[in-house]
Amino acid sequence: MSVDRLLPTEEARDLIQLTRDVADKVLDPIVDEHEKNETYPDGVFGTLGDAGLLSLPFPEEWGGGGQPYEVYLQVLEELAARWAAVAVAVSVHSLACSPLLAFGTEEQKKRWLPDMLGGSLIGAYSLSEPQAGSDAAALTCKATPKDDGYVVNGAKAWITHGGIADFYNLFARTGEGSKGVSCFLVPKDQQGLSFGKPEEKMGLHAVPTTSASYDDAFVSGERRLGAEGQGLQIAFSALDSGRLGIAAVAVGIAQAALDDAVAYANERTTFGKKIVDHQGLGFLLADMAAAVDSARATYIDAARRRDAGLDYSRGASVAKLVATDAAMKVTTDAVQVFGGYGYTRQFRVERYMRDAKITQIFEGTNQIQRLVIARSLRT
Numbered sequence: 001m002s003v004d005r006l007l008p009t010e011e012a013r014d015l016i017q018l019t020r021d022v023a024d025k026v027l028d029p030i031v032d033e034h035e036k037n038e039t040y041p042d043g044v045f046g047t048l049g050d051a052g053l054l055s056l057p058f059p060e061e062w063g064g065g066g067q068p069y070e071v072y073l074q075v076l077e078e079l080a081a082r083w084a085a086v087a088v089a090v091s092v093h094s095l096a097c098s099p100l101l102a103f104g105t106e107e108q109k110k111r112w113l114p115d116m117l118g119g120s121l122i123g124a125y126s127l128s129e130p131q132a133g134s135d136a137a138a139l140t141c142k143a144t145p146k147d148d149g150y151v152v153n154g155a156k157a158w159i160t161h162g163g164i165a166d167f168y169n170l171f172a173r174t175g176e177g178s179k180g181v182s183c184f185l186v187p188k189d190q191q192g193l194s195f196g197k198p199e200e201k202m203g204l205h206a207v208p209t210t211s212a213s214y215d216d217a218f219v220s221g222e223r224r225l226g227a228e229g230q231g232l233q234i235a236f237s238a239l240d241s242g243r244l245g246i247a248a249v250a251v252g253i254a255q256a257a258l259d260d261a262v263a264y265a266n267e268r269t270t271f272g273k274k275i276v277d278h279q280g281l282g283f284l285l286a287d288m289a290a291a292v293d294s295a296r297a298t299y300i301d302a303a304r305r306r307d308a309g310l311d312y313s314r315g316a317s318v319a320k321l322v323a324t325d326a327a328m329k330v331t332t333d334a335v336q337v338f339g340g341y342g343y344t345r346q347f348r349v350e351r352y353m354r355d356a357k358i359t360q361i362f363e364g365t366n367q368i369q370r371l372v373i374a375r376s377l378r379t
Contacts (some may be wrong), residue, residue: 003255003296005074012071015056019078022051027082034206035085035351040164041206044086045093049119053079054093058101062109063117069241070303073248077296080252081259084355085204087252089122091245092160096123096169098238099183103226112185116167124165125242126186126212127235128158137232139181141214143172149221150174150184152192152214158362162210163188163195170219171231181231185223192217203354240316241306243363247299247319250327250359254292257327257334257352261285264338264347281337288330295323314376321369324359331356 002020007013026047034041048054057072058064065072072094080087097116100109115121132138141154152172159168166188174182186193192215198208226234262285265276275281302315331353335342342349360366 007071007074008068012067015065015067015071016074016078018051019053019075022048022053023078023082027079027086031083031086031206032348035083036205036345038205040208041086045089045122046119048079048086048090054090054119054122055097055117057094058097058113058117062101063114068303068307069244070300070307073244073299073303076245076248077252077255080249081256083206084249084253084352085207087249088204088246089161089207091242091249092125093123093165094245095238095242096125096165096167098241099169099225099234100185102237103183103230103234104185108185108222108225112167121166122161122164124159124161124168125238126156126159126168126170128156130155130157130211137178137181139171139173141170141172143170143174143182143184143219145174146218150182150219150224152184152186152217152219154214156212156214158199159195159210159212160207160362162208162212163198164208168212169225170214171235172214174228174231178232179229181235182228183225183231183234184219185225186217186219190217190219201358203351203356203358239363240313243316243320243369244299244302244306244312246359246363247295247302247316247323250320250323250356251292251295251299253352253356253359254288254295254323254327254330257331257349257356258285258288258292260347260349260352261288261334261337275337284333284337288333291326291330295319295326298322314373317364317369317372317376320363321366321373324356324366327356327359328353 005016052065056065056067056075057069060066076087076091100113129139143150143152168186170184170186171181173180194213196211198210266274268275299319302312302319305312305315334349335353338347338349341347
């Protein structure tokens, strides 16, 4: 079921319709096969790039779509409603392009940004480590200055699109403390860079998540973004936007689960009437619908604050927290609506439930979001 959206312009409405057409024709027919077989959808991201869906919130001068974040996130939601793994990778790609746009030199942006925004180069984010997830200041991967660059040694973990993406935002230690981390734009074919086998995940099967190892990898100094020691500032500046991306993905998953549950409830009959007409089931569906609508409102509110140039850090954490908790509840209830069938792979709701879980974990766990929100309340 298509959601009637309040969009700021006719162009935005056309963009949502384009997204729905692409998602229905390109993503929906193949998602079940790839998720079941855990195979990568070759060509999908090229198609999304050709449609202009990988560059929407970036300036037109660099090949972007020039769209408000409010619109971009609703596009992301539409993608997630068909295929969460692809939508997450699109969100991560946007996250990976942000440091270059915000902190790169004009020469760096001219060299790499158009191909990144055009979809010729797909990006990934490489911040977490095996012992440093939400605690980014505990990073140990080290970049030692040498000649006109840096020699990198260490390990990274939980990289969405790892081993397949064309470039990686690498955050590595160049000094001590929270101001001793720097950011680098590392190409996939970097000598000394290798990737582990894909993680065996609960969900999001079609797009790999891997670890990465740097073994005396010499990264040219021209690939450092921003000043030395500015890495955590760069990382955290992008993470608020990334959290909004995950909120939108979570709402897309929840909307798909709600739609499937409503359709099933209007077809299935028990005790002589459709199960949607049983008050207990109708109330459950009503709560699901209220959760989806409320979650969407939180991410749109935060996006509008971002678009207006207001502080939106707290709003991003609220949206991420509310939307992902809602997605977990709604998808679990959708399985319940389907009864025993919901526990089988015959229907998509079990996949929605598995995919929803990770949204509560990455881009900062929901416990971290509560910490961010609590800190914002201090006087």
